[in-house]
Amino acid sequence: MLYAYTTRAGKIVRLQPGDELQSAIWIDLVQPGDAEIRQLREIGVDVPSLAEMEEIEISNRLYRENGLDYMTGVIPGERADGGREAMPVSFILSDQRLVTVRHHSPRPFLTFPERAERSTLGCSTPDRLFMGLIDEIIARLADILEGSGRVLDRSMASVFERGASSAASDRLQEALQEIGREAELLSRVRLGLLTIERILAFYISIIDERPEAKRLRPVIKGQLRDVQALEVHADFLSSRVSLGVDTTLGMINLQQNNTVRILSVVAALFLPPTLIASIYGMNFANMPELDKPWGYPMALGLMAATAAAVWFVLRWRKWL
Structure with missing residues (x-):
């Protein structure tokens, strides 16, 4: 599936089927088929396959080829079958347009087109559009961490809640399952933050070649600081998860000892x-x-x- 956007009056607007892709400033490919890959190849963009995107070597995720900058990060999102998973997303950046390739649906890609003009730099150029999309992804990861913190608060409160032994056993089991789910979610967010940090580090190393390097550099540094702060927060929540698991298992052992x-x-x-x-x-x-x-x-x-x-x-x- 292919979504193409152009800029009009400071906003991005989706192109209609049949419009020329040459006029697009952002092309979003979702599980691209052979037809979409041929369309991109006609405008000089070689679309990586899912297997290539999943390569963990930095040289396969961050590189320059034929004047295009390829940057791949792992971002949590929803699969086509409704499950949630962290999967790779490739950003292909040139002076003319931004191309994104993904095989699942991270929420920032659904919400960003409606508020791209309200991002820090706007959406008038591919670089600004890329920075705005990265900013949206960072904000989404921050929201996930905040939600995980609230879930952990609720789970820990239920662990220490007084109640009948049978009800307490069910409550402790539910709390343990909930904490386990949050641990898995935190691991996906932590991986996403790590790959976004690598993307920004690669991008800032080539920013001097961009015409708006002086304007873009402070924004990139700010985003790097945000990512590093979120990594610290994710580590803190991970320690809370470990504490929650140990506490819940301890309470279960106490109940078993009482029995x-x-x-x-x-x-x-x-x-x-x-x-x-x-x-x-x-x-x-x-x-x-x-x-x-x-x-x-x-x-x-x-x-x-x-x-x-x-x-x-x-x-x-x-x-x-």
């Missing part, structure tokens, strides 16, 4: 009566109590007395 303690107490209460019943259940001929009318009540009373004695000892030792 085992109750079972142990019940077993201890019935151990002396069981011993007495076992003694009087032996088939020996010389057991005078068996012939006495008070033998049966005596055995029952002895079992009750020993059970009560064990209970009082456990209470005195504060094991109950």
